[in-house]
Amino acid sequence: MACHRSQIPLYGKELSFLVHALYACELWGHLDSTEIGMLEQTQRYFTRFILCFDNRSPNDSCISNLGLWTIEGLIDKFKILFLGRLCRASVTTTHKQLFNLRLGQILSGDLAKLSITYDLIQTLAKYDMLTFLESYIDEAYIPDKRRWSKIVSQSITIFEENRWILSVQRRPELNRYFKIHSCLTDHRLVSLSATDPFFTRGLLLLIRLGSVAIKSGQCTLCNHFTDDIVKHLILNCKHIVNIRNEMFYAIVDLLSVQDSVKLFQQDEDDMLVTLLGGVNDYKKKLNSDVWKQLMMCLAVSEDKHQILTKCSVESITIGFVWQRSKAIYLEAHMLTHRIKRIRKETTVIISNWAMFSSKYYNVIWIRSKDIYLEAHKPTHRMKRIRKDSEKQEIFERLQLLFQIGQCSAATTAIISNWAMFSSKYYNVIWMRSKDIYLEAHKLTHRIKRIRKDSEKQEIFERLQLLFQIGQCSAASITM
Incomplete structure (x- = not known):
């Protein structure tokens, strides 16, 4: 890469350098889009340095202030100028004879499309200059060096300027810049x-x-x-x-x-x-x-x-x-979507859990009510209960189970409200539900320790059925 001196001194410096690239391989070496992109980035970097622009300045308003082409346009200029030298060369030279041979093979369709000659023809077609090649084939005529250089520069300038104008006009935020500098020349x-x-x-x-x-x-x-x-x-x-x-x-x-x-x-x-x-x-x-x-x-x-x-x-x-605000906004937007997704999944889980829990508590209430009514029937079984204290204790146990069901229903409502704000409360919900379940389980074990006669045994069997229903509901919650 080489530089030529500019007439613009910057901030006390005696000289500044406008970067141009000199390519020794633009003809025989193929530069892919990645390599050209790196060269474009280097040119924009030095252009910003010369004009004292910051690194966040728009690309479309960077190299255009100095009237520079893209790297691709500069390479194409070297290719077309080289093609002009080939066409003007003497027919006795080896490279002219080889060029005519390759050109004839391309016209007859015998040459592969990876040759240098085919690439030069494609470059001419890119800038609508195939008429000069047709003139060379029909009349063996090509403009002289000075005129050819001027024609090439004008054709590439028109192409580069049209592409630059189209790029700038697509960006409304550069509307004022386009009014200030509307052509691809030096500012x-x-x-x-x-x-x-x-x-x-x-x-x-x-x-x-x-x-x-x-x-x-x-x-x-x-x-x-x-x-x-x-x-x-x-x-x-x-x-x-x-x-x-x-x-x-x-x-x-x-x-x-x-x-x-x-x-x-x-x-x-x-x-x-x-x-x-x-x-x-x-x-x-x-x-x-x-x-x-x-x-x-x-x-x-x-x-x-x-x-x-x-x-x-x-x-x-x-x-x-x-x-910076845009980056923070995008990050927060992504986190918000994640929270919404987690919240939605948590709400579905809690809704399923609440549905099973409500069915479970309804069964508890119905079965407890049936047991309570049976206990009050004036039957011979009730008469055989000798101790009112034992009967009262059983009723208190049943009422406690019903209160546990009410507390769990209230807990379910609180859990649903928590789930609307954050998914982290799901673990708290699960631990609280687990504690309530263990408390009911312990209470059932305490009831088992009561000595029962034949009537108490029947009541115990009913309570055991209730506990089995609770286990099925808990298993549904886990699933």
Whole structure:
């Protein structure tokens, strides 16, 4: 990779370097998309370094400020120029004879599509230049070196510019940048900075502000929410109104009365485009020398430099905060979906558990009621119960079982509410249900220890049936 010297000194440096790649393998070596992408990334890196852009600046507003093609377009230029040298070579040379042989094989369909000659023809077709190949085949004519180089450059420039314009127009946030710089050539302020290095820093700052994408955010100076942070800071921010007024006073002193009136009669968007070096109706009517003085005035004044510096730092800060906020939002969005999914699964489990539990408690209530009614029947079995204390104890046990069922139903309602907020309460729900089940189990064992006569034995068998029903319900919950 090699560099050629530029006329633009940056920040006290004597020279800066505009990176161009010199390829020794563009003809015989095939570069895949990954390798070309790495070269494109390197070119964008050095372009940002030259223009003092930050790493988050848009790609579409990066290399276009210097009028650079893509790496793919540069490689294609070398290929087509090499094809011109082959066509202009003498017929007595070996490489010309080999080229004519390969060309004839391609036309007859005998040559594979992996040859250098076929790749050169495909490159010509890409830029609609096959007519020159047809002219060479029919008349053995190819333009001279100088004219051929000009034709190739114009064809590739048209192709690259159309592709760049299409890419920029697809991004609404670069609408202001496209008004400022609408063609794939050197930025006007870059060319202006080459005439006098003293204005380079301020002019590059203007280019940087014009290349910033339109983003909404909150101003860190006045805490005002805005849809366009750059326009807000240059034209509307109340915190720097004194600096802004001094900038406008200097512009009024520089321009004539008519030009000043026309400048301030524009809407905010057009005025901002004018201040950032764009071309609009006002600039077209303005004298070129006056426009240069206006740009240099914005670039050299310390007060105006302060407002532009604040705007640049603010836009970078907003961009960083926006990117960080976007990442946090996406992460929170993913976590929210996970929580919703877990909550949904937990709700289904708890609903199934509550359904089985309600059936279980209904059975307990019905069976307890039947036992209670049977115990009060004036039958000979009830008369044979000798001790009222033992009968009372049995009734208290049954009432306690019913109270346990009510507590479990209340616990089920609380559990359902907990499940709407977080899935972590599911473990608590399960442990609590398990404790209630163990408590009922222990109570049943205590009832077993009561000495029973034949009537008590029948009641015990009924309680044992209830316990078996509870076990089936617990097994359903586990499943």
